[in-house]
Amino acid sequence: MVRPRHLDHAAWWPLRPEARAAWADALDLELGDPERRYAAGRRARDLLERATAATAAVVGVADQDLVWTSGGTEAIDLAVIGTARAAERRGDPRRHLVVSAVEHSAVLRAAERLRDEHGYALDVVGVDGSGTVDPDEVASRLRADTVAVHLQHANHEVGAVQPTDEVARACQRVGALLHVxxxxxxxxxxxxxxxxxxxxxxxxxxxxxxxxxxxxxxxxPRARLAPQLTGDERQRGRRSGAIDVAAVAAAAVALQAADRDLAVERSAREVARRHLRARWPEVVADVQLHGPLADAHPGIVAASALYVDGEALVTALDTAGFAVHSGSSCAATSGQPSHVLVAMGALTHGHVRVSVGPTTTIGDLDEFLDAYAEAVRTLRATVRG
Ligand SMILES: Cc1ncc(COP(=O)(O)O)c(C=O)c1O
Known part of the structure; x- marks a missing residue:
């Protein structure tokens, strides 16, 4: 039996041991509703406040400026739609948005909803062959009626890191918000x-x-939100509904552990990433590597291969004991090629994304490459008949 290798950290990072322990401890506390004034509620409130303070400190905001959500997608939805609707409520007439073409589908879908259902103008800025926007191009799209720019930090499929600082300066000049x-x-x-x-x-x-x-x-301080989930006044009226306090406590502990170990984890992953990038084109012909070598996410490597299907590759690699990803999560259900690769003008065929973790070894990656080369050979032989 092969030891399974998780090479899909960009989709889900295995629960950190500290977070697992914090989660279990929190469940043992028998937490009540943090809005209740009796003991179980106070225990929950206390834990929630500590988790919020710890998390807010890591990302550099005040405790009251952190809104818990059901994940990244909801946080993005609130950022895109909540800021626009808050501006509308203030009587602000601005109705223009800017996004990049390689945003996660959560950003793109929310922005398209504002365009299609609320009459917003939407500018989608293209990227270069490495998946990066030109900050001058973003700046040139800004208008007097631009409410917000939504730009990712690191791309989820190819690892390109966007020039958010230059875009931030351009946004400040015209008074538009920047959501990253x-x-x-x-x-x-x-x-x-x-x-x-x-x-x-x-x-x-x-x-x-x-x-x-x-x-x-x-x-x-400049951000204002209209809540997208309504129904109560929790989280300062920004997001209604119960908070899973035990999960939030575990998330805060995970973030503190990640932050503590960041330098070590990042450099280990960077070594693995560079090794994989260097060796990948050596093991198989007709392969295109995606994303930049520098200014990149430390753990993401992606490549396309001619004459093979990405999903077939993922299945073959799974059988060989490697969990990797192909296409984008929206593409996986729509059967469409990845919109990120399309925007880059890259080869979309036989796309595989590997995302390494801090414990991924060079040996794991060499074994992955052996299995990958074998899978590509077999699939190409089938195609050629
Ligand atoms: C860049 C990016 N944004 C948003 C999301 C959505 O996050 P979640 O899965 O927590 O909803 C993902 C998930 O893959 C992502 O990679």
């Missing part, structure tokens, strides 16, 4: 809202070793 989707970077690349110069930052705990289905939106 940092779901792939928080806990992995040491970001704070202040360093980014952003007004909002969205994060997903399942991507830094916390519980999946938990995330947050961090807010700077």
């Amino acid at each position: 989707d940092a779901c792939q970077s928080v806990g992995q690349m040491g970001l704070t809202l202040g360093h980014l110069g952003a007004d909002l930052l969205s994060a997903s705990a399942g991507k830094f070793g916390g519980p999946p289905g938990t995330g947050f939106l961090a807010l700077g």
Whole structure:
């Protein structure tokens, strides 16, 4: 039996041991509703406040400016739609948005909803062959009626890191908000809202070793939100509904552990990433590597191969004991090629994304490459008949 290798950290990062322990401890506390004033409620409130303070400190915002959500997708939805609707409520006439073409589908779908259902103008900025936007191009799209720019920090499919600081300066010049989707970077690349110069930052705990289905939106002083879930006044009226306090406590502990170990984890992953990039084209012909070598996420490597199907490759690699990803999560259900690769003008055929973790070894990657080369050979032989 082959030892299974998890090479899909960009989709889900295995629960960190500290987070697992914190989660179990929290469940043992028999937490009540943090809004209740009796003992079980006070225990929950106390734990929630401590988790919020710890998390807010890591991303550099005040405790009251952290909004817990059901994950990255909801945090993004709140950032995109919540900021626009808050501006509308103030009587602000601005109705223009800018996004990049390689955003996660959560950003793209939310922005398209504002365009299609609320009459917003939407500018989608293209990227170069490495998946990176030109900050001058983004700046040139800004208008007097631009409400917000939504730009990811690191791309989830090819690892390109966007020039958010230059975009932030351009946004400040015209008074537009900048929301950074940092779901792939928080806990992995040491970001704070202040360093980014952003007004909002969205994060997903399942991507830094916390519980999946938990995330947050961090807010700077200029950000205003209209709630998307209504029904009560929790979280200062920004997001209604019960909070899973035990999961939030585990997420906070995961983020603290990730932040503590960041330098070591990042450099180990960077070594693995460079090794994989260097060797990948050596093991198979007709392969195109994606994403930049520098200014990149430390753990993501992606490549396409001619004459093979990505999903068939994923299945063959799974049989060989390697968990990798192909296409984008929206593409996986739609059967469409990855919109990120299409925007880059890259080869979409036989796309495989490997995302390494801190414990991924060079030996694991060499074994992966052997299995990959074998799978490509077999699949190409089938295609050629
Ligand atoms: C860049 C990016 N943004 C947002 C998300 C959505 O996060 P979640 O799965 O927590 O909803 C993902 C998940 O893959 C992502 O990679």
